[in-house]
Amino acid sequence: xxxxxxxxxxxxxxxxxxxxxxxxxxxxxxxxxxxxxxxxxxxxxxxxxxxxxxxxxxxxxxxxxxxxxxxxxxxxxxxxxxxxxxxxxxxxxxxxxxxxxxxxxxxxxxxxxxxxxxxxxxxxxxxxxxxxxxxxxxxxxxxxxxxxxxxxxxxxxxxxxxxxxxxxxxxxxxxxxxxxxxxxxxxxxxxxxxxxxxxxxxxxxxxxxxxxxxxxxxxxxxxxxxxxxxxxxxxxxxxxxxxxxxxxxxxxxxxxxxxxxxxxxxxxxxxxxxxxxxxxxxxxxxxxxxxxxxxxxxxxxxx
Numbered sequence: 001x002x003x004x005x006x007x008x009x010x011x012x013x014x015x016x017x018x019x020x021x022x023x024x025x026x027x028x029x030x031x032x033x034x035x036x037x038x039x040x041x042x043x044x045x046x047x048x049x050x051x052x053x054x055x056x057x058x059x060x061x062x063x064x065x066x067x068x069x070x071x072x073x074x075x076x077x078x079x080x081x082x083x084x085x086x087x088x089x090x091x092x093x094x095x096x097x098x099x100x101x102x103x104x105x106x107x108x109x110x111x112x113x114x115x116x117x118x119x120x121x122x123x124x125x126x127x128x129x130x131x132x133x134x135x136x137x138x139x140x141x142x143x144x145x146x147x148x149x150x151x152x153x154x155x156x157x158x159x160x161x162x163x164x165x166x167x168x169x170x171x172x173x174x175x176x177x178x179x180x181x182x183x184x185x186x187x188x189x190x191x192x193x194x195x196x197x198x199x200x201x202x203x204x205x206x207x208x209x210x211x212x213x214x215x216x217x218x219x220x221x222x223x224x225x226x227x228x229x230x231x232x233x234x235x236x237x238x239x240x241x242x243x244x245x246x247x248x249x250x251x252x253x254x255x256x257x258x259x260x261x262x263x264x265x266x267x268x269x270x271x272x273x274x275x276x277x278x279x280x281x282x283x284x285x286x287x288x289x290x291x292x293x294x295x296x297x298x299x300x301x302x303x
Contacts, residue, residue, distance in 0.1 A: 006045035007121030024277035028121035031232035032239030039243030049077035068109035125157035163195030240268035
């Protein structure tokens with residue numbers, strides 16, 4: 001079984017109060033694919049330019065990430081530059097160069113069409129619709145992420161996407177913006193009425209909320225002693241979830257399966273924050289992951 005992940009691949013320049021790095025591997029699909037690869041094979045759908053470093057291509061291949069649906073263009077790869085401030089919750093985008101993304105039309109290869117889980121990582125709703133149009137009625141479980149930009153400039157297309165989803169994931173500020181409410185619980189229930197079977201509202205360092213029909217689950221974040229770079233944490237979270245769900249031997253995924261996926265996504269997202277780019281994820285061992293997951297179970301148990 002494999003998971004199909006679509007979204008952006010980028011070259012990032014990230015500055016924090018403590019350090020600064022250029023030419024980093026970035027993009028929603030990059031983080032999500034590497035995170036998902038801890039649990040299942042991945043079919044990646046995206047585009048890169050002629051300037052994309054070969055070392056990143058080799059990294060994807062070493063993680064059992066299939067690149068048949070990645071387009072290799074003669075242009076320049078999507079680039080993003082951002083700066084984080086003292087509390088690391090506040091970020092300013094300094095520069096965005098869409099480059100090859102500007103005219104990109106996703107195309108799913110034959111190998112990607114057989115994926116059991118589809119993750120539409122942060123991307124334009126038009127591209128997310130295009131992926132589902134190509135797959136048709138084949139996917140068993142469809143997950144989508146979004147951001148405030150698409151809520152603002154492509155709201156109608158985003159709303160048309162919701163009934164096509166099994167799971168919608170967005171952060172707290174995005175949920176408030178989309179539903180025009182300050183109450184996250186209200187937002188979660190209203191989003192369920194718009195089509196998806198399940199909704200997750202991410203709250204960053206404060207965890208996540210899961211909504212289902214007559215079901216609710218809340219999960220805290222793993223307590224980190226050091227935070228180096230939160231870029232891609234949300235993408236790592238959702239990618240881990242997709243990979244874990246794909247690894248389960250079940251014909252139909254349910255609410256309880258998602259609670260376990262959220263816990264694993266929380267752990268992987270925490271590791272992602274412990275270094276710039278995907279560096280910590282690249283060196284993460286299964287033993288490290290399982291040790292932290294067991295600690296997290298104990299933190300969340302009460303009598």
